[in-house]
Amino acid sequence: MTPNEGNRDVMISGIYDAICRDGGAAVRRADTLVGASGPHQVFYMPFGHVERSARLVIVGITPGTTQLEMAYKKVHELHRQGMPRDKVFRAVKAHAAFGGPMRQNLLRMLRHFGFAALLGVHDEADLWDSASQLVHSTSVVPHAAFKNDKMFNGSFQEVLASPALRGSFERDFVGELALLPADAVFVALGPTPLDALDHCVERGLLPRERVLGALAHPSAGAGSQVDVYIGERDPETLKPRDPVRGRVARLLGNAARMRAAVAALGGRGAAVPEVRSSTPSATSPAPTREQPPAPGRVAPAAHAATAPGGPGPNGRLHATVSRGPKAGTVLRPHVHADGCHVVSPTRFEADYIRLSVDQPLDDYLRRGLKLRMSAPGVAPSLISPDSIRGRGA
DSSP: OOHHHHHHHHHHHHHHHHHHHHGGGGTTOGGGEEEEETTEEEEOOOOOOOOTTOSEEEEESOOOHHHHHHHHHHHHHHHHTTOOHHHHHHHHHHHHTTOTHHHHHHHHHHHHHTHHHHHTOSOGGGGGTTTGGGEEEEESSOSEEEETTEEOOOOHHHHHHOHHHHHHIIIIIHHHHTTSOTTOEEEEESHHHHHHHHHHHHTTSSOGGGEEEEEOOOOGGGTTHHHHHTTSSOGGGSOTTOGGGGGHHHHHHHHHHHHHHHHHTTOOOOOOOOOOOOOOOTTOOOOSSOSSSSOSOOOTTOEEEEOOSSSSTTTTOBEEOOSSTTTTOEEEEEEETTSEEEEESSSOGGGOEEEETTSOOHHHHHTTOEEEEEETTEEEEEEOGGGOBSTTO
16 A cells, blocks of 8 residues: 555545534535545545445446435434444445436336346346345446536546546546456446446456446436437427437437347347437537447448348348339348448438347337438438338338
């Protein structure tokens, strides 16, 4: 142990003693601060327990004020009951991790994909109760991070640029990866945690196949994005200025990736979200990690091949050119250079959703998404489901 590590342990021990004594009154107090740089402050979070038998790891951005208050009050309560510190950490994490209103949204998404069946428990809520040993809850910045006195909600690039945030990420998040089971799978809550997991994959700290993808961020202030993500809200019904409009393509792409990943692990997945939107915001930024299984947008010129007819879930899908010099040409689902098919609610590339070639397309077509199709000598284009034959075969 280095002198700095020893000093930090003494500091953390002092903070823990203050929380035991004062409970919720110690929240965001100067004597619970563990790091600061520029506009960023990081406050101690008593989530030191690592669930070493976890099969599912859920990664948020950072604990918020609600979780901080819940945790501090619980530490105070359990300390007064005489519980040992190591048991306090475990009980507090099960009580406060992703606690408050956000847990209900998180449970809705986990239930949508059937994680209970995947993990062999009766209900997803058991993961914070009788089956808490199966889930490890953590964050990119595991201690509670704030920016200008508000909960930090920035990008992973901002985390890396801030000494205080990066220090907690590398020490507290990356440091615990080696303590988790080799077969545990990771689920991100939104784009920042997904970027952090991709960063760990690129550094060789985590195998790519263990990252299932991203859920929508479940915070109570996230608006209707959870409803859109699980298909309970038609994007077309969103108000014109609803910021979720700019996230629709990313949300649907992440949902498709999660569905495919859960199915590959032997889970049931869930029905494809219903999408009828045809008027995305023209100012919506192009997402960077919205289409499974690979990030990035599909460039119209980056086409590789046309899927031949025959065996496979989409082998019978075809359409026929009805006019022009190519009239009568049979089109098949286009396979892009990254090995994916593309479906989309609109003609805009920002809305493209990539799907692995072994994933059935019927449900997407049934919900009105267009499919990119092509033929030798015919460039790929989006074809309406009404013009596609062989569906349901």
